[in-house]
Structure formats: C-alpha cells, structure tokens
Amino acid sequence: MLSKTYDPNEIEPRWQKFWLEEEIYKYKLDEKKPAYSIDTPPPFTSGTLHLGHVLSHTWIDIVARYKRMRGYNVLFPQGFDNHGLPTELKVEKEFGISKDQPEEFLKKCIEWTWQAIEAMRNQFIRIGYSADWELEYHTMDDDYKALVQKSLLEFYKKGLLYQDKHPVYWCPRCKTSLAKAEVGYVEEDGYLYYIKLPIVGEEDYIPIATTRPELMPACVAIFVHPEDERYKNKVGKKVKLPIFEREVPIIADEDVDPEFGTGAVYNCTYGDEQDVVWQKRYNLPVIITINEDGTMNENAGKYKGLTAEQAKEAIVKDLEKMGLLYKKKQVHHRVLRHTERSSCRAPIELLPKKQWFIKVKELTDEIVKVSEQIRWYPPDMFLRLKDWAESMDWDWVISRQRVFGTPIPFWVCKDCGEIVPAREEDLPVDPRFNGPPINKCPKCGSTNLEGVKDVLDCWVDSSISPLVVSKWQKDEKWFSHNFPTSLRPQGTDIIRTWGFYTIFRTYILTGEKPWDDILINGMVAGPDGRKMSKSYGNVVSPEEVIPKYGADALRLWTALAPPGEDHPFKWETVDYNYRFLQKLWNIFRFAERHIEDFDYNKYKDIELEPLDKWILSRLHRLINFATEELEKYRFNLFTRELMNFVWHELADDYIEMIKHRLYGDDEESKLKAKVALHELLYNIILLLAPLAPHITEELYQEMFKDKVGAKSLHLLEWPAYEEDRIDEEAETLGKLASEIIGAMRKYKNSHGLALNAKLKHVAIYALDSYDMLKALETDIAGTMNIEKLEIIRGEPDLEERIIEIKPNFKSVGPKYGRLVPKITAYLKENARKVAKALKENGKVEFEAEEQKIELGKEDIVIRKAVFSEGKEVETVVVGDAVILFF
Secondary structure, eight states: OOOSSOOHHHHHHHHHHHHHHTTTTOOOOOTTSOEEEBOOOOOBOOSSOOHHHHHHHHHHHHHHHHHHHTTOEEEOOOEEBOOOHHHHHHHHHHHOOOTTSHHHHHHHHHHHHHHHHHHHHHHHHHTTOOOOGGGOEETTSHHHHHHHHHHHHHHHHTTOEEEEEEEEEEETTTTEEEOGGGEEEEEEEEEEEEEEEEBTTSSOEEEEEESOGGGGGGEEEEEEOTTOTTTGGGTTOEEEOTTTOOEEEEEEOTTSOTTSTTSEEEEETTSSHHHHHHHHHTTOOOOOOBOTTSBBOGGGGGGTTSBHHHHHHHHHHHHHHTTOEEEEEEEEEEEEEEOTTOSOOOBOEEEEEEEEEEOOGGGHHHHHHHHHTSEEESTTHHHHHHHHHHTOOSOEEOEESOSSSOBOOEEEETTTOOEEEOOGGGOSOOTTTSOOSSSSOTTTOOOOEEEOOOEEOHHHHHTTHHHHHTTTTTOHHHHHHHOSEEEEEEEGGGIIIIIHHHHHHHHHHHSSOSEEEEEEEOOEEOTTSSBOOTTTTOOOOHHHHHHHHOHHHHHHHHHTSOTTSOEEOOHHHHHHHHHHHHHHHHHHHHHHHHHTTOOHHHHTTSOOOHHHHHHHHHHHHHHHHHHHHHHTTOOHHHHHHHHHIIIIIIIIIIIHHHHHHHSSSOHHHHHHHHHHHHHHHHHHHHHHTTTOHHHHHHHHHHHTHHHHOOSOGGGSOOOOOOGGGOOHHHHHHHHHHHHHHHHHHHHHHHTTOOTTOOEEEEEEEESTTHHHHHHTHHHHHHHHTEEEEEEEESOOOEEEEEEEEEEOHHHHHHHHGGGHHHHHHHHHHTHHHHHHHHHHHSEEEEEETTEEEEEEGGGEEEEEEEEETTEEEEEEEETTEEEEEO
C-alpha cells in the first residue's frame, strides 16, 4: 500500500539506487532500433551544479526518457570538461602551488578535478539523470586528449592551423590570450576626456575625445570622417602629440562616427578592434605600451611601471597642467572584459602575440550553410549563430598560456620556424615534457627543436564532443549508427562558442553536420527576475531546493521553462509543483483500494458510461498534444496542460463524479468506473514519467508492476494516441457535467455546507441541454448527494418578491436618531408603497411623530427573493440551464 504521505526524500534516493544497480539505463548498441544519440554538454568541473545546469540537463533527461519510451536506441553519455582557468586559480589559491612547478601543479589540478567530478556526478544522480555512467568521458583523459590532438594534426594537414603574431585579446590578470567568445562588453560608469592636439606648424589644434588617455603613447594616427566639414581642411596634416613629442598624420576614413565625441578619434595600437583594422588598412606603425601584466612599458616614457589605471590618472593631470585637457564628461560606456567562464572580469587589452590559430574566418559562409541543414529549436536561434559567424574579425586563437590543458602537439624549430607535428601513433603527447618525434629540423637540419609550451583553449577540447560520443575513427559500427548525432542540447550563451566551433570542426573533419537537431535553453534568473549573482544576493542552489521539495518538483520547474527564453527561479512555482505531486499521490491512494486487485485486461473492452468516455477522450487529446510538443522539444505547454488535467479534470471533476458509483450498489457501473480509472492512472504516470521519474516509478511499482511485468516504468512504451477514442459527444456531456456540478459546489461552499452535505430538493430547467442533463441525472444526483433532483424541459416560472425592506441604519441613524424604530415599522408596514415611490421618484416621504421624514435610495435596504410555485428558491444559471435550489 502507498504510504499516507508523499515523502520525496524517502522515495527518490531509493529509486536512484535501484536504477543504477539494475542498469535500467545501460546503453546497448542495437542496430534493429532507430538510433537516437545525444551530444550532451560536458559541464566544467567546478565541483557543484547550479540551477542553470539543473535546467539544461533536466531538459536533456526529459528528451532521453521520452525517446526511450518511443522505441529509440538512446545513446546518453555524460562528459566533464576538465581543463580551465578556474581550476588553475583554485589550485594556486587553495593549495599554494605555483605554475612554475608544472608537473606538481598538473598533478594537483587532476586530483582536485576528480573530486569535483565525483561531487557533480552524485548531484546529477540526485536530480534523476538517466545517463549511462559507464559512458562517462573526461576531457583530461588520455584517449580524449589523443583524439583532440589527432584532430589538430588533420587541421594542420589541411593547411588550416598556423602560428602567427597577431593582436589577440589578452587578460592581464590571467596572463593568457582569449578567443573573442571569451570576452564581452560590460556597462560601466567612466569619463570621456576631451583633449586638444596641436597641429604641426600652425597655431591651431584638432580636438579628440577618448575614454583611454593612457593609450596616448601608442597613438599612430588621428582619424576623421571624410564628409565632416569641421575637419576637411585638416586631413593630410600632422599633429604633435603632447608629452611624447611625436608627429602623427590626420587621415580621413568612413569608419569614423562623426557623432561621437568631437568627431575626431586617435588610433592607438591597440585600443580596440577598430584600431587593428585601421593599422592594417593604412600600414601604420605598431607601438605597444602595455605589458602582459597590465603595467606600462618603456614606450610609455615616464609612466613606465604604472598600471594602466595609474597611467590614465597621471596623463590626465599632466594634460590639465598643459592646458590641453579642456573637458571631462561622465559617461556610461561599454568596457571589454574577461567575461567567459571566469570570475576574473579584468579589462582586456589587445596585444600582438605569437599564437596558434585555426583558420575560420574564410570558412564562415560554409559553416552557415552547414548550420542551415540543422533543425534549430527554437528556429530563431539559428540567426544568433549566423550573426556571430558574419561578425568575426579574425581567426580562432586556440592557444592559451596556461598549464592545465590539452598540450598543442607540435615542436617548432628555433632557427627557421618550421613546425614539426607529433606522430599519430605517439598521441597523446606533451611537448612540454616529451622530446620531438625527429632529431633535426626537416627544413634547415637544426637540432634546436622546442616543444610548444602553450595549451589549447578549452573549446578546442569540447568542440569534438559529438565525435567522441559517436566513437569517430574508433568503432565504425558504433559511429555509423550514431553519427551525425541526433541532438545537441545547449544554452543560448554558448551558441557562439560550443555551438559554432562544433559545427565548424565536425564539418572540416567529416564533411557532415554534427547533429540533426539543436535544442537551445535560456538562462536561469533569480527569484527577483535579475541574473543570478552573489552581488545581488539572489543565488539559489539545488541543495537548498531538493531537501525541501524533492527533485521531481524542481524538475517540473525546469519543464515549465519556455524554449530559448530565460526562466526565473520562483520558490512559489516549486511549492505549487510539490503540492501537485501531493495531489497526484492522494489520487493514487484513493484509487488503490478500488483497482488494487482489479483485472483490467478482463474487462477493458466493456462499453463505458458517458462520463468515462468523456475523461478518456480528454486523455487521448492530451496524449496527442504531449507527443506533438515533445517531438518539437517543447515541454512547457505540455507540462502545464498535464498538470491542469490531473488536478482539475481528473481530481476535481471525474473522481468526484464517480465516487458514488465506486461506493454504490450498481456493480456494472462500478466495474466501468474501475476500467476507466485504471486506464487513466496508468497512462498518466507514463505521460508524467519523463518529467517526474521518481514519483511515477513509485506509483508504478506499487500499483501496476505485478500486472504489467516490466522491471521499471522507464522501460515501458509511451502511451499510444488512439483517434477513435476521441468522443465529441461525450466531451460535450462531460463539460456540461463539470459546469453544473461546479455551480452546485459553489452553492454549497457559499452556504457553509460540506461538499458531501445532502441537498433535499434541486430542479434544473433546460431547453437545448435537457436531453444531456437527463443522461447525467444519476451522476449529478449521486455526486452532489441530492435527495430529490428534477430535470425539467422548459423555463422556470419565477417571481421576484420583496421580502424585506428596512432603513439603512448607517445613514438613517445619525439623521433621525430616536425615530429609527418608527421608520423601521413604517417601511415594514408599507413595503409595496415604499418600493413604488422609490421607483417613481427615487425617494419616499412620510410623517413620524409630527416630523416629516424623507428617505432616498441610499437610506433604504431592500431584500428581494425568487419564488417558484410559492416556494422561495435560489437560482444559478449555467448556459441555457437554470438550477433551482429549494
């Protein structure tokens, strides 16, 4: 028997243990079944899952469970993305080990990462995640690194991988280069400084406006718009930079925004991406003034050694003394910072560095074409990838100046620059510690071969995930069955990184798209609607939610998230979900005593009663809707519809309507109710199984396993939609029954009556709905416990009478004081006369104790009642039916 109360903390861990021990979700390659492979996102091993992980991975789990029930051979692995700057920062800070001890440092990074994986795997299991954990992969594993390095060798053979000096995004705090996707603009308050720059040989100047005066020592030109009348006569001249005494040209270029600042800007190498464009376009000199650690170098003259911020303050003061800083305006502007996968948030500098690149800019058109072959859910998310691809300014910088990462499998000749790749049979290799595969340079014969010390950007690791899970170049049978993978689920925030790079690299390596479908979820916001942030104090962790409400209630919150849109976490939503699950539990507890020993298969073909047909017709509409929505990876509308169906149509309506049959003496009617109830509840747990796997497993094991036989609910088939079960007439009848009984419930409630309280006499008059009401007569009377129920064709003969008329004491009392009793008596004795006077004149006049009394409508309270055949009744109108309560 089901326990009296629903306790997720008792139920959920028990079934999680059962699923693991019984290998319920173990993957077996079965070429007879249609393949469905999921390219799951490997989360960075931070050591804990946040609500964003819970949302995205619950979505994935819903899909996996649904597809299994649809008969697919579901490949559902889970990986972990291990390499990353946060791990290095943690090891440096918490363990006090420096990167200058690379072997010891790497060992501690790996040790910490294994602890983080263990913690996160347990959290995945706690939310009911149905991955096959035997397929777990890690980007730090040797076989994974070998595949990453092998892919790079392929890119090198194709001429798509090269080393070059180029301006890269550089984080002075982390001391590493970054890809464009790892940086972002942050809105901040700052100042726009207006500076006069003297024109050489003239008593004139050109004014510029800049937020970065500290870059003045790197200035190589001044730019104005060619159509700007203010500066047309200055183009071709030179200015003399104050403090640094260098001359730089004034150049006209259409990229200048004449509306910004003064309309004249200085080009510093390198302040931003536009500076890079202009430097290359006009072959301008390159002057670097900022070091890798963010301090000023010798090119900054007397400001050498200062931080960029200190140099800004010093230069501004010097310009003020020279009378050349003529205005300082407070602005809210965008500052480029290290935003991706790090709490760093340091301002980014553009520094020319020798880095490793993969050619991607020249291939963006092809990537967009491949992306168009993929089905995007929601479809508009494709435009985000397209816009990103078309906005790329330069190739993908894949090297990072870190320690814990996949090594770049090349050696470089220090004498001639020739690149020596690793041998494929040696992979994985670490050129930082391993010698080259050959003794001398194949180009110049030098033995001075140096291993590459940089490691790879972590997106280089994770962007081959579909090839890893489908065992590319490792198991041909497995690969042919599972590639392209069926689904890539991911967040909106990594479309430009993980999404873009995976499409690109998979296409280059295989000539195909990586997946058939891509499902995009939005981000999780805090309860206040703002982005979750410690600074806002609105961060909620899964560990706060699950002990209180259970994983299933939290999963339902994720299922209610709209596709592609941000989804705020709301405690009240999870609380509602928990109460819904309690309601579900109580429904099954009620039903258990009626269908526990019931032989459904023996009676399943019996002709059912109208209300049974109604609820099963509604069930099959729900099955059809659920299937259509899940095929499109839309969970929110189906989840809401299912919850409403269970709570209202099933619990509030149908079960209340059949209680009189289940407890009554009509054995045939009771049998039919049991058939319908059995079919309903069995199909409901199947529909709910992908969303709330724990409670549905418990209900299945307790009430259906002995009859069905499957070891687990999650090994059963998805409910089949049967069109011939749709019964329009029965649905019309059921809707009417629900409305009539609902009106009677409200009547009982408004009169303080219990729902099972007896009603002595009720009459329902109807015209068009008369025949339907007659068909429902027994159910209405039985459900509402009516002693005498009359269904009458026609309209009731009703009479409205005044049954009481009295003064409104609140207004009459203060006016007439001691005369109130006399006024009350007059109104009672002359009710008809008073009512007529009010209707005709809006007031009534009379004398009491020789005082003239005048009362308006606001001074009199009239109570009317409806009478039928001389008896006072209350009436409720439902459609064309009039219900009379005697």
